[in-house]
Amino acid sequence: MQYAFLAYTPPEETDRATRPIPGALADLFDQPDVTGWARLHAHESATTLRNDEGRMLLTDGPFIDSKEYLAGLILIEADNLDRALAIAEGMLQETRPGTAIEVRPVLAGHFRGA
Template sequence: MMRFLMFVCADPELTGEGDPTEWLTSTGERRLEGSRLRPVSDATTLWPKEGGTFVSDGPFAETKEYIAGYDLIECADLDEAIDIAAKHPVAKFGAIELRPVWP
């Protein structure tokens, strides 16, 4: 089994309709954890700086899309992870980025 982190990305101006209940039910025990994230206005970014760390308010980059949430899933392979991600409600109007988690 492999674990994948799903970054759920969306443009706040292009929110769509979608009830996650069906997706959560169909995913079942393969979804290990997940949650929505607070808005990018609440983000804090840390940068290396000579002699310490630079801390700034806001996200890493100025983009329309932002990470709105995450899900940690456990699947047999990438194909199964893609199948699960494609059924996520946000996949209809946003982007889902899948990243394998180091074993």
């Protein structure tokens, strides 16, 4: 089964585009279970499009206002949720304090790899 890890991080003062990924975390991205990942720009770069009863509303910024923001998306293959959580825990140990990883199953047939 495919799972998506949504990685949330606290706001930071450094430029994410130029900050390197820590070596141990980069090594985890190379695991055979990881089928794809993307690192995202800071939340200020987000634009949100909402359907408001047929009217499309365009707003600057992330979908929600919170202390954390979506920093990246990692796709993995795992036999079950327990295995997916174990992989996420290994990745989370290599991140900075305050980071969170939300684990969600991907709908079957709705992933198209690059």
